Amino acid sequence: MINAFELQNGRLRQIQIETKADLERTRPIWIDFDDPTDDERLLAKELFNLTLPDEDDFGDIEASARCFEDASGSLQIRSDFLLDRDGESRNVPVAFVLRQDTLFSLHEEDLPVFRLLRLRARHQPGYLEDCRDVLLDLYATDAEYSADSLEGVYAALEEVGNRVLTAPLTDEAAAEVLSGIARQEDLNGRVRRNLMDTRRAISFLMRRRLLNNDQIEEARQIVRDIESLDGHTSFLFEKINFLMDATVGFININQNKIIKIFSVASVALLPPTLIASIYGMNFEMMPELKWVFGYPFALSLMAASVLAPFLVFRKKGWLK
Template sequence: MINAFVLQNGRLNQVYIDTRADLANIEPIWVDLTDTNDAERAWIKSIYQVTLPGEDEVKDIEASARYYEAENGDLHLRTDFLIDEEEGPSRSVTVAFILTKSMLFSLHTDDLPVFRLVRMRARSRPGSIADYKDVLLDLYATDAEYSADALEGIYQNLEDVSRRVLQKEFTDQDAAAALNAMAQEEDLNGRIRRNMMDTRRAVSFLMRGRLLNADQFEESRQILRDIESLDGHTSFLFDKINFLMDATVGFININQNKIIKIFSVASVAFLPPTLIASIYGMNFRGWFPELEWSLGYPFALALMVASAVTPFWYFSRRGWLK
């Protein structure tokens, strides 16, 4: 799918592309390609003389392949953008950017929320975008805002986990649910930190390349400051997740110790009856002990019960059974 955007009266307007003629009759500043087919790739190559990278090339994470200038002068960038879905785990999608001939080409496999937000804002804020480099910087700035919103969601989810961990009755099932929730939030937090590092590198590359004017250079510096402010939040969330993880594991150990305590008390309480039964069975004469003393069995059973009840009474008085 091809989404082309032209600049009209300071607004970024979208032009729907169905045929090659639709694309050839406009002068876009941004061409956004989502899960393109071979025919659409051929249109781009024939009209703009731009060769789009393949899917394997887009996902190439070699340091030398993420930011480079091609032989024809085109600037190529690879940047990861976050998808934080309400259902299912979060994930990152690598986007390939090509800056050429006063146009920005973006290539990705999924429709990204950051791109939708930029398109919506550009229509409602005239004058915010002047050229294709403004579009790219706006994407990076919106990506930082989107990551900040995701971090706020992590804060809220961890508050719910904290209330469950610190409740009066904390069962093993509650611990399993809390650990699962913390694992998901830790994965999202780490993904945000990695994406922000990748965005910082991309913005720094643009600044070092001297491609930006004074206003764009200042906007890039602001993006870097926003990203740096997010680093403190991700570090705090890592510490909070580790604390909750340690607390949860501690409660699991307490619950397990309660079970071991029950077995320990039972083994100590039933040791005297076992000893009495052993002594009684070895100290009667003849083949049938009950014939030697008719009260032998009742006396032994009564003594075994008393010897078992006494430890439990003592443990209860000491508060060891609570």
């Protein structure tokens, strides 16, 4: 899908571009390629002399080559944008080409950040002034989206913390808690990676000296927001590690209880085993060998030797 936008009365307005004539009648500042088909890729080549990269071409590119200026003088930027929905989080690669007064963007999935920017720019006059404003606001909105995701992580960890610290956990509940903590750790890590990538792209734009004074100040504010969020991710990592250790500790306690029960049972069964071993010896001169009450006496003695340790262990609280 090709989404083209131009500024009209200070608002972002979507336009239809299907032929070169449509392009000549308009002056788009932003052209967004959302999971383009092969025909749309050919149209991009025909209309804009732009060869759209495949996802493999910009998703696994080396970090040192994610921001550069190509032979035509256009700025090429490869960034990751966070996608967090339905309990699934991932970083979606996006390719940007900044050519003169037009921003081209390419992504394989519909991103909430792009939808939110379009919504704001349509309803707020003067929200955007040129293509560089579009790019900066995409990064700023992505930082806001990451902040919302971190709030979700914090809320989820609060719920996990209440569950872990207010009541004993069974092994099944502990396994469920660990699974939830792992999901939040993964999301927190993706947010941290996303913020790092955004900071690198903003720094590249500032070094190219293409931004005016207002845009430079906005870029600096985005970097400051990223730094504050980066510190928050560190705090969340510490909280995740604490809850992880606490949950694993409960699992170890449950396992120790099982081992303790086996240990108590082993100790309690040692005296009757000793008694049975003694009276199991078949020496001819054993005094109890022909005793009429020898068998019930041995059974009673073994029962008493089992009961006595259990009473002692119970009194000491070792059976809990």
